[in-house]
Every structure is written in C-alpha cells, then in structure tokens.
Amino acid sequence: MDQSMTGAAAPVDERLRKPSLLGKLLKRPELGAVGGAVLVFIFFGVVAGGTGMFSPLGIINFLEVSALLGILAVAVAMLMIGGEFDLSVGSMVGAAGVVIAIPATEFGWPLWLCILLAFAVAVLVGWINGLVTVRSGLPSFIVTLASLFILRGLTIGFTRLLTGRTQVSGIRNLAENDWLAPLFGGEIGHGLFVWLADIGLVATRSNGMPAVSGIPMSIVWWLVLGALATWVLLNTRFGNWVFAAGGDKNAARNVGVPVDRVKIILFIFTACAATLVAAIQVVDAGSADTNRGLLKEFEAIIAAVIGGCLLTGGYGSAIGAMFGALIFGTVQMGIFYTGVNTDWFKVFLGVMLLIAVLFNTYIRRKATEAR
Amino acid sequence: MADAPLIEMRNVSKYFGSVIALQDISMSVDAGEVLCLLGDNGAGKSTLIKTLSGVHKPSKGQILVEGRPVEFSSPRDALDHGIATVFQDLAMVPLMSITRNFFMGREPTVGRGLFRRIDSAFAERVTREEMRRIGIDVRDPSQAVGTLSGGERQCVAIARAVYFGAKVLILDEPTSALGVSQASMVLRYIAQARARGLGVIFITHNVHHAYPVGDKFTLLNRGRSLGTFAKSEISREQVLEMMAGGKELEQMALDLEEFARSDRAAAAAAGE
Numbered sequence: 001m002d003q004s005m006t007g008a009a010a011p012v013d014e015r016l017r018k019p020s021l022l023g024k025l026l027k028r029p030e031l032g033a034v035g036g037a038v039l040v041f042i043f044f045g046v047v048a049g050g051t052g053m054f055s056p057l058g059i060i061n062f063l064e065v066s067a068l069l070g071i072l073a074v075a076v077a078m079l080m081i082g083g084e085f086d087l088s089v090g091s092m093v094g095a096a097g098v099v100i101a102i103p104a105t106e107f108g109w110p111l112w113l114c115i116l117l118a119f120a121v122a123v124l125v126g127w128i129n130g131l132v133t134v135r136s137g138l139p140s141f142i143v144t145l146a147s148l149f150i151l152r153g154l155t156i157g158f159t160r161l162l163t164g165r166t167q168v169s170g171i172r173n174l175a176e177n178d179w180l181a182p183l184f185g186g187e188i189g190h191g192l193f194v195w196l197a198d199i200g201l202v203a204t205r206s207n208g209m210p211a212v213s214g215i216p217m218s219i220v221w222w223l224v225l226g227a228l229a230t231w232v233l234l235n236t237r238f239g240n241w242v243f244a245a246g247g248d249k250n251a252a253r254n255v256g257v258p259v260d261r262v263k264i265i266l267f268i269f270t271a272c273a274a275t276l277v278a279a280i281q282v283v284d285a286g287s288a289d290t291n292r293g294l295l296k297e298f299e300a301i302i303a304a305v306i307g308g309c310l311l312t313g314g315y316g317s318a319i320g321a322m323f324g325a326l327i328f329g330t331v332q333m334g335i336f337y338t339g340v341n342t343d344w345f346k347v348f349l350g351v352m353l354l355i356a357v358l359f360n361t362y363i364r365r366k367a368t369e370a371r
Numbered sequence: 372m373a374d375a376p377l378i379e380m381r382n383v384s385k386y387f388g389s390v391i392a393l394q395d396i397s398m399s400v401d402a403g404e405v406l407c408l409l410g411d412n413g414a415g416k417s418t419l420i421k422t423l424s425g426v427h428k429p430s431k432g433q434i435l436v437e438g439r440p441v442e443f444s445s446p447r448d449a450l451d452h453g454i455a456t457v458f459q460d461l462a463m464v465p466l467m468s469i470t471r472n473f474f475m476g477r478e479p480t481v482g483r484g485l486f487r488r489i490d491s492a493f494a495e496r497v498t499r500e501e502m503r504r505i506g507i508d509v510r511d512p513s514q515a516v517g518t519l520s521g522g523e524r525q526c527v528a529i530a531r532a533v534y535f536g537a538k539v540l541i542l543d544e545p546t547s548a549l550g551v552s553q554a555s556m557v558l559r560y561i562a563q564a565r566a567r568g569l570g571v572i573f574i575t576h577n578v579h580h581a582y583p584v585g586d587k588f589t590l591l592n593r594g595r596s597l598g599t600f601a602k603s604e605i606s607r608e609q610v611l612e613m614m615a616g617g618k619e620l621e622q623m624a625l626d627l628e629e630f631a632r633s634d635r636a637a638a639a640a641a642g643e
Contacts (some may be wrong), residue, residue, distance in 0.1 A: 231488075235488040235489055235491075236480075236487065236488055236489060237478040237480060237487075237489060239489075240467075240471055240474075240475060240478050240489065241475075241476070243464065243466075243467055243471065244464050244467065244471075244475050244476070247464030247465070247466050247467055248460075248462075248463075248464045248465075250460065250462075251458075251460060251461070251462040251463055251464055251475075252462075252464065252475065252476070253446065254424075254426075254446050254456070254458055254462040255446070255450075255462045255475050255476040255477070255531075256445075256446060256447035256450055256476040256477065257475060257476040314464060314466045314467070315466050364466070
C-alpha cells in the first residue's frame, strides 16, 4: 500500500443520516419473533392468567414443549440460512429413538452405547443427505423428502421385524444406572426448587416436595444450543460461510468458501439435533415409538421462518428460531389451558406462518433497499 | 525466472462436449501491465476467465505463473497463486454486510480453539480504510452490500482482491453496467493497480474503456484469438473494426448514411 493508491480523502458523506434505533432493530431478523412472543405472552396472560399456565409447573410445561421443538428449530434455522431444507428431521427423531431403544432392550447393550450409536447413525444420515444434495445439485427439499419416507419406512420396518411391535418400552430402569442418560433425561437445579418451595415461592405437593423438581435437560439443551448457534453464526468464520453459502453459493465458492463442506456439516447438525430430541424423549418417556417426530420437520421450519429465516437462504437467526419455538410451545399449551378445542391450533399455525413470511419479505426489502 | 511473465497461457483450448469454447489461445501479462481482452458476446471471454481463475480446467494447453506450469484445482487455488478474479457477479452476497463480504472466505480471527472468532473490529477498520483509499466513503460498513450502487460494489470487489495481495487482477467487464463517472472511477483504479506493479487482465467489449488504460490488446472472436497487439501497433478504430468484424461495421456505416440522407430529405420537404 503506497502513496499511489491513496485516493483523495473523501469528504464526510452528507447523505449519511443517523439511523434511528428503531431502524437498527428493524434490521435484525429475530425482531418479528421476539415481538410475536411478547404478544402471545400478553394474550395468554390476560386470557389464561388464572388457569395455572403461568405457575412454575405451567411455565416448565410450555418451556419443555418449546424446547423440544426449539432444539430442532435452531438446527433447521442454521441449515436454512445455509440455503437448504431438511424435511427428514422428523423421521430422524423416530429413527434415532428406535436405534437407541432396540439394542438396549433386545440385545442388552448399555444405554450410553446405544445413544452414541444413534448419534453415529445421525452423522451418517446427515452426511448422505448433504452429499446427495451438493453432488446432484437437486433441491434439498426433494432429496430430504425422499429421506423422510425412507427413514420412516426403515424405522417401522426394522422395529416390527425385530420386536414385532412399533413401540419399544422398558428403557426407564436401564436409564437409571446409566452415566450418559442423565445428560438427556435428567433435571438440574433440584436444590434450587426445594429452596424455592421452602420459602413458599413454589407450591409443594402433599409429600412436601416442590411441584417442580428441577429444570428439565431439554430446556438446558435448547438454551445451550441456541446460544452456541448464535455465537457460531455471528462470530465465527464458519458462521460467515453459512450466510455466504446460503446468500449466493457461487459467489461464496468464487472467493474460496468451501460451500459443499459447510452444507454437509449443517445437514449433519440437523440430524444430530433430531437425535438429541430423540434421546431426550426416549430417556424421559422410557420408551421409543416409530411415530415419534411426525410432522416435526414442518413445525421446525415454521419456527425458523417465524424467527426470521428466509426460505431462499442467507438470512435469519438462531435466536429468532428459539423465539419461534417459544411462540409455538406457548400457544400449544395456552390453547390447552384455556380449554379451547386444540383443533384450532393448526389454524393458528398456518396464519402465523403466513404473517411471518409476509413480514420477512418486507424486512428483507428494507434491509437491502438502497439508502 | 525473474523476467518470466506473471501469468501466461500457452495454446489453451477448452471444449464442452462437442462445443469448442476456446481454441489455441496464447497470451501473457507482465507486472505493471494492463492486457485488455476484447471480444463481442460469445467470443469466449467468460470461458477464458473461468479457465484462468481455476473454475474450469483447460482441455489442452498450459497455464504458467511466473514461468512455472500450474494446474488450478479451484478458484481458491488460483487465489493462493496470486490470481484474483473479480467476476461480473462480483462474488458478493447482497444480504451480507460490506465487511462480511470484504472478508468472505478469509475472515481474520482472534483467540484460539473454541474461542476463535472473527476479529470484527479489525475487519470493520480495514474495510473502511480500504474503501476510503479508493475514494469511496462507506457510510456504514455493517450495511448490506445490496444497498450499494453498482460502481461502489465493483470497487469493494476490486479493493478486496487488491487487499488480499493479488499479483494478477482479472476483471470481468468491470465497467459494463456503470454510468460514465463511475466507469471512469474504475478505470482510474485500474491504472493505479498497474502503477503498483500488478498485472491486470481487463475483459470488456467496450473499446472506449479499454483503449485509454490498456498496454496490450488481445482480440477474441468465436473462441479464437485474432492476435495480440501493443498499443503502439494498433489504433482504437482498428481494434473496433477487428472486434466487430469489418463487414458489419461497413454495413452499419452504409445504414447510417442512408438514415442521414432520408433525414435531409425530410428536412428539405418540411422546409418547402
């Protein structure tokens, strides 16, 4: 860099207007989801305030529902920012569940080994999804639609072949003495809740124990994964590559971003997130069911879109997806608490999705219009 | 091999199935030299750039960098050899910020292990400085590239290539979509890059942009080279004529004369 490159010092740009705080906030992709979550809380606070929905137990309940979806949504959001879909996450939840349950109950494997096996299978499934997508150049929508059916079919087929049924139970006592299982099915903060009950902040049961015995691991995983994904997206090279791969894969490739590798890693991440959900469910419920995770792929996409992800990739946020899942869980449980027929939940979902997409399109135009 | 050209193509051909995109192209660029690659649409300019920048592999022939034969496996590989290409689509992601685009694929990091992260303070500062250096005051480096004008985007892309130590700068139609003042800004910048000792390959179909900054002119027509000429050997009109194919220009001149005649006739009729 020598003198010859130094252009005339540009004068201060008189066109530069100080952006308002609101304008800055409007540029964040998660704005819609955060606003939506606030609205939903206000609504149910008014409508279902006296029903116990906002008691500690009620809060844990809707957070747990949100968390199981949120774990998927965070991974799906990252993949969508990277420009791809994964419709096989729901089937992967079912498949991973039986991969954990069958060796444990039928072959007598220790549970920790079964869980590790399930994660190994997830890596393989994600890798295949990713590899087929990037090598064939086909839309991942189609590729993973195929894996949706293949995985679900294999899950049901093998489970019936090996056990004669479509449900595998009897995990609970196996989980009790396992060193890895508490990471998925346990709770933390038990002492805190006992103390809260002692000072009267949390209701107690007849046996003197608090109504809420701790924070379920699913909620912990949800928060940890959300924070991790946000950190990765905003602060790491890999995160920059995710945005680049989804925003314009040719441009990214031309400046040396390993687009294919990024996408394959993201597919592996979604499959692993599905397996995490499966492990939590299997350890918590003590059983696996071949139908677990049905339609979760769409719910996760809805949560990600509510959270600000564009269907075309390159834009979105993990925090937004977390809030998308929170809206989802809150409304689902809220409808239950208010006693409205749960049939209406799906109507709400559809409307919510439509509003979110319209809002996102508007935001994107705002973000890229010449100023 | 100090006097070997920065980059040289020897008898390079590129076929796509039965289509001959390039046939037997040879050319070279020295440090501090601007080679203009001129050709009409479909002349094979794009294929040539993609071959030089590592997107395509040549079907036949050799590429040499500073006298050593190389075979680029990817654009990244070409970059590592100091060959930076600014594509027509600029390799910019409109939804990402200027800074994130500037450092895309080569993000500076601080920290180590799990805490290794993008050094965003450094990245923002460098982006602002580099943009100022070429005479653009970036209003806000965190604004999306989609909000910049065409000329500004072009300059971000070129500044990025220069910042990352390009020895050879390949510019694919950098002025084609620009207005007069923005185009001249880019041309000035090409001249600056030459003064710094970079080799520049400037691809265009606009002779009026190429002639003022070019040292040598290679003309492409239908996948073949019509030859390379030093500026002293050829005039602007000759370049234009060779590019378009003489016949078409003659026809155009005749047509223009015809228009002029009918205009005069119409004026005469109106005057009566």
